[in-house]
Each structure stands twice: as C-alpha cells, then as structure tokens.
Amino acid sequence: MDWDMLRSLVQILNASGISEIAVEYGDTKIQVKRPTAVYSWRAADGVEESVPEGLEMEETAPVGPVPIVVKAGRVGVFHRRDTAEDFLVAEGQEVDEGQTIGYIESVKLMTEVLAPETGKVSRVLVEDGAAVEYGQPLFELLPAEEEPEEEVER
Numbered sequence: 001m002d003w004d005m006l007r008s009l010v011q012i013l014n015a016s017g018i019s020e021i022a023v024e025y026g027d028t029k030i031q032v033k034r035p036t037a038v039y040s041w042r043a044a045d046g047v048e049e050s051v052p053e054g055l056e057m058e059e060t061a062p063v064g065p066v067p068i069v070v071k072a073g074r075v076g077v078f079h080r081r082d083t084a085e086d087f088l089v090a091e092g093q094e095v096d097e098g099q100t101i102g103y104i105e106s107v108k109l110m111t112e113v114l115a116p117e118t119g120k121v122s123r124v125l126v127e128d129g130a131a132v133e134y135g136q137p138l139f140e141l142l143p144a145e146e147e148p149e150e151e152v153e154r
Contacts, residue, residue, distance in 0.1 A: 006030055019111045067122055067140040070113065072132040076106030078113075080128040087128070093121050095141065102138060118144040 009021050009032045022031040072078070080087045080102050089101045095115040102113035119141040126138050 006032070018107070018109055020109050065142050065145070067142055068116060068119065069137045070101070070116060070139040070141060072104055072134060072136045072138055073113070074104055074106050074111055075134050076104040076111070076132060078126045078128070078130050078132045078138060079103040079105060079110070080124070089121050089124075089139075091121050091124055094144075095119060095121060104132060113138060115141065117141070120144070 005023070009023060009030060012021060020031070020033040022029065024030075080089075082088060082100070082103065089095055089099075095101055095118065097115055097117045099115045100112045101115050101121070103110045104113060105111075121139055122142045123140040124138075125140065126132055126136070132138065
C-alpha cells in the first residue's frame with residue numbers, strides 16, 4: 001500500500017469538492033470515496049411572498065403535505081439508472097432516507113443523489129441522460145405521513 005499516494009488522493013478529494021477519485025498504476029488500484037451531501041429544499045421553508053400595497057392576503061393552511069424538492073448538487077448528466085435495466089425509482093414509489101434515487105455524472109465520476117428523508121416520489125422532473133445545472137430540481141418527494149401514536153391503556 002502506497003500511503004503517500006493515498007494521502008495525496010484524500011487531499012485532492014477534500015480540496016476539489018468531488019466525491020470520488022480512483023487511480024490505477026501497475027498492479028495497484030486506489031479508490032477513495034466520501035459520502036455526498038443531500039441537497040433538498042422544502043417549498044414552504046423560508047419563502048417570503050410580497051403583496052402589493054393595498055391588497056390584503058388571507059392566511060390559509062396548506063392543503064396536504066408540502067413536497068420536498070431534491071435538487072442537483074453539481075453540474076453534470078443526470079442518470080435514473082445504475083445499470084441498463086430499470087430505473088432506480090419511479091413516481092409513486094416509497095423511498096427511505098439516504099436511499100440512492102439517481103446519479104449525476106460529472107468529469108467521468110458518478111455522484112449519488114440521495115433521498116433527504118423517507119417519503120414517496122411524487123414527480124420525476126428530469127429525464128434520464130439530461131444535462132443538469134447546480135441546484136436544478138430533480139425530484140419532488142412527499143414526506144412520509146407520521147403514524148399516530150397508539151394510546152396505552154393504564
């Protein structure tokens with residue numbers, strides 16, 4: 001094991017913002033990968049609406065759960081498959097927090113797109129193989145409904 005090479009790769013990984021790097025030389029192959037951040041945005045969080053003067057706006061309760069928008073964490077090509085077979089997720093499918101729901105390929109490296117929380121895929125917003133920009137919405141997830149706690153008889 002070439003520890004100096006490994007240290008150099010980790011430094012490159014930390015300095016560049018990429019999530020994976022692999023090097024082959026001779027019989028040796030070193031691959032360094034770090035967990036990727038989950039980029040999501042909840043539509044109701046921190047949104048301020050401006051209302052023209054003279055108009056009043058009634059406050060209403062949201063109807064149903066507010067979708068979570070999963071956004072691209074980098075520029076690249078979006079992939080909904082990990083092989084040539086089926087999609088990783090489809091609309092209406094339940095997903096778990098941290099589950100891989102897509103990939104973004106950038107500079108020949110694949111970065112996972114992870115579900116930020118448990119829920120159901122309500123919409124897929126980008127086609128497989130499409131170019132995406134940083135922050136571009138990829139999926140909408142409906143958060144899992146909280147199950148009511150059962151009352152314990154005493």
